[in-house]
Amino acid sequence: MDLLNRYRLLMVLMHTGFLGNLVVIYYLSKGLSYAQIGLATALTAWGIVLLEVPTGIVGDRVSRKLSVLIGLTLNAIATVVLIFLSGFAMLLLYALLMALGIAFVSGSLQAWLFDTMRHLGREREFREFMKGTKSLTIPVSALTLLIGAFLAQLYGFTLPLVLSFIVEVAMIILALSIPEYGFEPVRESYGKHTLGAFRELFSGRIFPLVAVSILVSLETNQFRKFFEPYLGKVLAVYLGTTITGTLGLLGIAEVTVRTLPKFIGVRIRDSWSLRLYSVAPVLIPILTVLSVLYKNPLWIVLLGVVATVVSTAFQFNIAIELQHRLPSEKRATILSADSMVSALTMGSFYTVYGFAVNALGLEKARLVFALGLLALGLLVKALEVLGPLKNSLELEHVS
Template sequence: MNADARRIQRVYLTLTLGNTLAASFIWGINTLFLLDAGLTNLEAFAANAFFTAGMVLFEVPTGVVADTWGRKLSYLLGTITLAVSTLLYFLMWQVHAPFWAWAVVSMLLGLGFTFFSGAVDAWLVDALRFVGYAGGLEKVFGRAQIVSGIAILFGSVAGGVIAQATNLGVPFLIRAGVLVAMFVVAALLMKDIGFTPDHSTGPLKATRAVLSASIEFGLKRRAVRYMMFAAPFATGVGFYVFYALQPYLLELYGDKTAYSIAGLAAAILAGAQILGGWAAPRIRRLFRLRTTVIIGATLGSVVVLTALWLTTTFWVALLLLVLWGLVSAIGLPIQQSYMNDMIPSKQRATVLSFESLMGSVGGVVVQPILGRAADVSGYAASLGFAAIIELLGVPFILASRRQREKADAASDADAGDTTAGASGATDARGATDATPPDSPGDIGTLPPVD
């Protein structure tokens, strides 16, 4: 790896560390915070659904910002939007604001995250290709996941302890402060390399171009399309489970005010994420196809959620939480690499944002449904329903696998630009002839959160 590639990765990891640290201060207590503000389970998860609705609504416009005005600008706008929205959350908690206010500000939080989705990963991949990095992406995304895990480990524990020592609002103030600091860091270190922003088009024309690119390089490419169709199930369940585990573990623990336990749960997920990020490229080498690992991780998540449904013991639930975090963490870097290797550089941020949009649609629908299930049948039963919903995404991943894209078999040993333009010749059905048939024995997400 050359010096430029190392520098780019250091900047990417720094941004990842800061973003995740800011977010993680509230991850362990967010549901408790909403409930403490006077919301019911249905309203709390509906507020989260409005967050994901904001992501759906704003993905395309912010994709215009990333692909026409620059990935750096998109990142800077995201940090400021999230900082302001976080402060509004704090103020609403203080006054026990009505549900409609939570819905509006949750959508603003969604806007903040859409400035990040796709843009930062696209910035990394384009910059690495520009400076001649020829390694596999699993290693880079795996390192980012390890850094994220470390940030979550510290931030979530600190957030829970701080909340218990002070109140549930203080971690939100800390989060806003860290986001402002990251704005300064990105302004100094982040440069658009390997990508030239196009300022010549107006907003409406640029939006049409983004939608056209999302269709041409996303939905029209079968392997990418099927992964997009799978996203709503995994993302919707991931959103819900992460937040539902906070009150559920406190319920099993027997003390609903032990906020440090909620922070511990997020820290456990962080530890699993660190291990998963380290293990992902190593596990990838054990299988010929990336989709084997992705499907295996999805099925593993389904099994663990089913076990969480059946357990009534706090310590068993903690162990299962570790397993759930681990299988999710192993699958994510590999899925990121698979998608990035199928998308051309110029449309990378756009298509990745569109994939995020599809996942957010799942969050809008799934969270209120499972939140209502928790109100009616309890958290345990809602996790069982979550397992069933996540299982519905597996046929779409299998359909993507059947397209035999070169990106499915790509590995760290593959050099050069593994974008869609280098994915092998395709026939009329969209399948590629670059990958040999599946071997007989080869049979088989932390979401952005507000």
């Protein structure tokens, strides 16, 4: 198989998921509370905070391929823990393993790919390559999620989790077959390299992009966090059944909201993609507010579709822009530092949001947090229009 096609297949398999966010219902079926789920999610995020830069150093100083292989192996082990999940302690163990796995893969995978394309003299094709790859990951993700949702409804959650483990083992074998080209290990000391990466991350050229990206991620995650039980309760009322009886329909909704619209967000014309990039910080929290004000299943799914299209277009443009702005010798570490700052923010958010849902109820917490994020989005747009953020947020790779 062609070298770049092996990368593409690896990325497709990495986006294969038989449960997606339906795993929250699996947690609830095991007797776990929203607060416990929020804490476990926060542990994963905080674990990434502690591990992102050290694992990024592995990618820059030792081998990007090795870093990815370690991460994929840890993800497979985490899935085994999830299959035998019993109680909060095992959920925390799963969360910690996921943090390690994500940290080792984050930064190193795209840096590995970008270095290879540069070695082949094809780095200018990176944007189109990623577009083509995401065009494949989205339908595969949608199909496997649908299969997993109906398998979970008919046979329980164990079967889709076992299928996930099989795919993860296949990813390890595939990654082993891909050579590493164009990698030059960094020779400077760990401390100097790390400090240099953080200085670059917090520079005026990089940090405004990172900060707005984190804000839009918060807005998107707030729309999606506990979305499945929220929609499941609305569906259960409409259909006169239990939330477990809606798993198949929730799988369809998950595909409709989270996967298929990503295809639109990636493949949309560049002119529309840039418009969505511009309005994302304000539009996404407005969609969350609307999902609370009118509780109709089809309306909520439609809003989710729009939110995913907008978020995907925004994050796709940000990811490509960062690859073009970052220096090669620190790319993996800077991307890991970016993920670390993002994870610190997300971890704090998940903890507060989980307890807020327990205290206020899912509907009220959803509305309150959306309004707060909308205020921040409006502030960003004001700073962009008035000038302070205008140049920083302008996409250079499409200029």
